[in-house]
Amino acid sequence: MPQTVETLAPARDAESLPPPPPVAPPVYDDAIVRLFFGATVLWAVVGMLAGATIALELAWWKANLGIPYLTFGRLRPLHTNAVIFAFAGNVCFTGIYYSLQRLLKVRMWSDTLSRFHFWGWQGIIVAAAITLPLGLTQSKEYAELIWPIDLAIAVVWVAFAANFFGTIAIRKVDHLYVAIWFYMSFVIAIPILHIVNNLAVPATMVRSYPVYAGMTDALVQWWYGHNAVGFFLTTPFLGLMYYFLPRAAERPVYSYRLSIVHFWSLVFLYIWVGPHHLLYSALPDWAQTLGMVFSLMLLAPSWGGMLNGLLTLRGAWDRVRTDPVLKFMVVAVSFYGMSTFEGPMMSIRAVNGLSHFTNWVIGHVHSGALGWVGMISFAVLYWLAPRLWDRPLARPGWATTHFWLATIGIVLYTVSMWAAGLTEGLTWRALDGAGQLKYASWVEIVAQLRPFYWLRFAGGTLYLLGAILMAVNFILTVRGARGGASAAPAKTAAEPALA
Amino acid sequence: MGKSIQRDQVTGHADEADGIEEYDNPLPDWWLGLFWFTIIFAIGYTLHYHFIAHRSPQKELAAELAAARVQWPEGVAGAAFVPTHELAEKGEAIFKTNCVPCHGEDLHGKIGPNLTDDVWIHGGRPDDIVRTITNGVQAKGMPTWGPILGPERVKEVAAYVISEHGK
Numbered sequence: 001m002p003q004t005v006e007t008l009a010p011a012r013d014a015e016s017l018p019p020p021p022p023v024a025p026p027v028y029d030d031a032i033v034r035l036f037f038g039a040t041v042l043w044a045v046v047g048m049l050a051g052a053t054i055a056l057e058l059a060w061w062k063a064n065l066g067i068p069y070l071t072f073g074r075l076r077p078l079h080t081n082a083v084i085f086a087f088a089g090n091v092c093f094t095g096i097y098y099s100l101q102r103l104l105k106v107r108m109w110s111d112t113l114s115r116f117h118f119w120g121w122q123g124i125i126v127a128a129a130i131t132l133p134l135g136l137t138q139s140k141e142y143a144e145l146i147w148p149i150d151l152a153i154a155v156v157w158v159a160f161a162a163n164f165f166g167t168i169a170i171r172k173v174d175h176l177y178v179a180i181w182f183y184m185s186f187v188i189a190i191p192i193l194h195i196v197n198n199l200a201v202p203a204t205m206v207r208s209y210p211v212y213a214g215m216t217d218a219l220v221q222w223w224y225g226h227n228a229v230g231f232f233l234t235t236p237f238l239g240l241m242y243y244f245l246p247r248a249a250e251r252p253v254y255s256y257r258l259s260i261v262h263f264w265s266l267v268f269l270y271i272w273v274g275p276h277h278l279l280y281s282a283l284p285d286w287a288q289t290l291g292m293v294f295s296l297m298l299l300a301p302s303w304g305g306m307l308n309g310l311l312t313l314r315g316a317w318d319r320v321r322t323d324p325v326l327k328f329m330v331v332a333v334s335f336y337g338m339s340t341f342e343g344p345m346m347s348i349r350a351v352n353g354l355s356h357f358t359n360w361v362i363g364h365v366h367s368g369a370l371g372w373v374g375m376i377s378f379a380v381l382y383w384l385a386p387r388l389w390d391r392p393l394a395r396p397g398w399a400t401t402h403f404w405l406a407t408i409g410i411v412l413y414t415v416s417m418w419a420a421g422l423t424e425g426l427t428w429r430a431l432d433g434a435g436q437l438k439y440a441s442w443v444e445i446v447a448q449l450r451p452f453y454w455l456r457f458a459g460g461t462l463y464l465l466g467a468i469l470m471a472v473n474f475i476l477t478v479r480g481a482r483g484g485a486s487a488a489p490a491k492t493a494a495e496p497a498l499a
Numbered sequence: 500m501g502k503s504i505q506r507d508q509v510t511g512h513a514d515e516a517d518g519i520e521e522y523d524n525p526l527p528d529w530w531l532g533l534f535w536f537t538i539i540f541a542i543g544y545t546l547h548y549h550f551i552a553h554r555s556p557q558k559e560l561a562a563e564l565a566a567a568r569v570q571w572p573e574g575v576a577g578a579a580f581v582p583t584h585e586l587a588e589k590g591e592a593i594f595k596t597n598c599v600p601c602h603g604e605d606l607h608g609k610i611g612p613n614l615t616d617d618v619w620i621h622g623g624r625p626d627d628i629v630r631t632i633t634n635g636v637q638a639k640g641m642p643t644w645g646p647i648l649g650p651e652r653v654k655e656v657a658a659y660v661i662s663e664h665g666k
């Protein structure tokens with residue numbers, strides 16, 4: 001496939017292009033990609049710093065310095081919102097704006113909407129970063145933001161969706177590559193989930209009352225909550241994998257068939273699994289069963305994505321040893337497989353009885369979040385940086401250091417949380433010879449967790465250090481050539497259209 | 500499945516996918532097997548849980564309680580309270596872990612009242628003391644220890660409190 005290799009060269013400046021081909025090559029909007037790229041790196045560091053801070057507070061609560069804005073209860077939602085909506089969201093937008101234009105051979109439909117999307121989304125994040133420490137919250141996990149911000153999210157997302165589908169409408173190719181299906185599921189599912197879960201009657205500017213009550217509220221919340229995992233932390237990232245992994249590996253995707261089957265089964269099954277967050281609750285039994293069995297059936301469709309990723313690397317394994325981008329991708333896809341095996345197991349009633357409410361869930365969350373979402377994001381960023389700024393990465397060696405910091409960090413994080421979770425699950429239910437609780441004092445059990453909390457803090461800190469190293473590397477990369485002899489990079493890089 | 504499918508055949512969409520080629524390889528057998536297995540298990544489990552065994556969390560709880568009643572007959576927990584030295588000895592450790600912050604090492608009182616004098620707000624008979632400890636005095640900050648310690652250990656710690664009387 002000579003074309004594949006050719007397109008792997010970084011985008012060239014307008015000046016250095018060969019004589020114009022008969023058909024004008026599409027001119028892509030890469031400035032917007034660079035904006036989202038920068039925002040991603042910034043929020044990655046901020047979000048993970050918040051994560052490391054609350055990890056420290058759990059091990060040593062005095063780290064909150066007695067300042068109400070820094071207490072665990074307020075920083076925790078700040079962490080989750082920053083890493084999910086700011087870091088993960090912006091990296092998805094970065095990858096989508098880059099790949100969508102190239103896959104469809106057309107510039108984004110509207111530059112104005114692209115800019116509105118970018119600034120609107122960053123504004124929402126800043127609003128979140130102000131309101132959450134102030135304690136303004138709706139108290140729904142991952143949907144904490146108060147109603148005016150919720151409205152802004154809906155408006156900005158509709159603008160993004162219009163631009164996204166507008167671009168698809170004016171595309172220059174017939175076929176829609178698999179990455180785009182995954183992006184579509186993200187663009188369509190998120191506003192539906194967001195609007196339905198946040199329906200509320202405003203009382204004041206910062207307070208509102210949800211339209212649902214009791215069990216209905218819980219069910220809607222976790223229908224939203226799990227699909228946020230499914231359509232925010234999974235499908236767009238699978239889309240990124242389908243675009244960036246074959247490009248980085250320079251290998252054909254293993255199976256088109258598998259991609260179709262696992263895409264449709266994945267999006268169909270995800271919608272039903274929310275009740276696995278409400279096992280042994282007041283939710284009707286049949287709904288709990290539904291959540292459990294649909295989660296089990298989700299195993300194979302999830303592994304379909306992992307297989308297509310790993311098998312695409314056939315013939316490129318020698319490069320995995322040297323190329324940090326591929327290293328990040330291999331670990332990402334492996335952790336995706338791991339957490340999507342763990343998830344279905346935790347959905348089994350008996351297992352959930354042990355794992356629910358314990359740190360095991362936190363371990364599971366972060367094997368997906370740090371292992372899958374984080375690592376695939378780093379791969380995409382490292383692959384994109386030289387192409388977006390048309391210059392080599394300033395410190396290639398640092399990328400490998402980052403890889404090891406992150407990998408060791410994840411292992412420390414997940415292993416310590418599994419151990420903490422099992423400790424909790426087993427001690428809570430242990431009975432003594434007289435049928436009484438063996439560990440009746442809650443405080444005693446919590447005190448036992450402290451070594452694990454310290455270990456998790458250490459792991460998280462390594463992960464954060466890696467991200468900071470990456471940020472510095474990108475700053476050096478971008479600054480590097482500005483002082484250099486080469487011409488300033490063209491605002492809109494163009495790639496020659498494929499023959 | 501007929502195995503005439505050729506491996507590593509490209510679909511030919513690459514020019515419409517930014518140069519990314521796709522093979523049209525068949526689904527791995529074991530993957531398909533896993534998918535079917537989970538689907539069949541899902542159907543089997545649902546039928547069994549709801550329509551054959553008629554299981555439910557309520558029944559699970561009832562069964563556990565019934566088993567507990569057999570293993571720890573009600574009589575033990577419900578027996579009349581007679582403070583003894585053995586009980587008091589066991590109670591000392593329980594007092595040290597749970598009660599010292601409020602009642603003090605020597606039981607002379609801190610946040611909570613002195614437990615060694617003759618003044619009893621809630622009654623000084625052994626059964627009164629057991630009842631106070633079991634139910635607590637939420638409004639005044641005395642925790643409800645019954646569910647935390649369980650009846651056996653409440654009795655032990657009560658015996659300890661009584662044994663310290665007058666010290």
Ligand code: HEM
Pocket residue numbers: 047048049051052053054055056058076079080083084088361362365366369370373374456457459460461463464
């Ligand atoms: C430096 C890295 C990170 C550290 C140290 C860290 C630490 C933490 C801590 C301490 C908690 C609270 C756990 C608890 O309440 O017991 C938490 C929750 C959470 N974090 Fe992170 N985190 C990091 C990165 C990330 C990333 C990159 C993501 C997502 C992409 C993420 C997603 C979440 C989520 C979703 C929760 C809520 C989990 C739940 O409610 O079950 N974290 N994190």
Ligand code: HEM
Pocket residue numbers: 141229233234273276277278295296298299302336339340341342343344345346347352355356357361364365368369372373
């Ligand atoms: C087949 C795939 C998966 C299944 C069936 C699954 C299942 C589960 C289950 C059973 C829980 C525990 C619920 C509880 O006891 O409270 C859970 C929690 C969670 N999972 Fe997964 N999981 C899967 C994949 C993932 C992935 C890939 C990620 C992240 C990228 C993820 C993120 C989370 C989060 C954030 C929570 C915590 C929710 C909360 O309580 O705040 N899951 N998942």
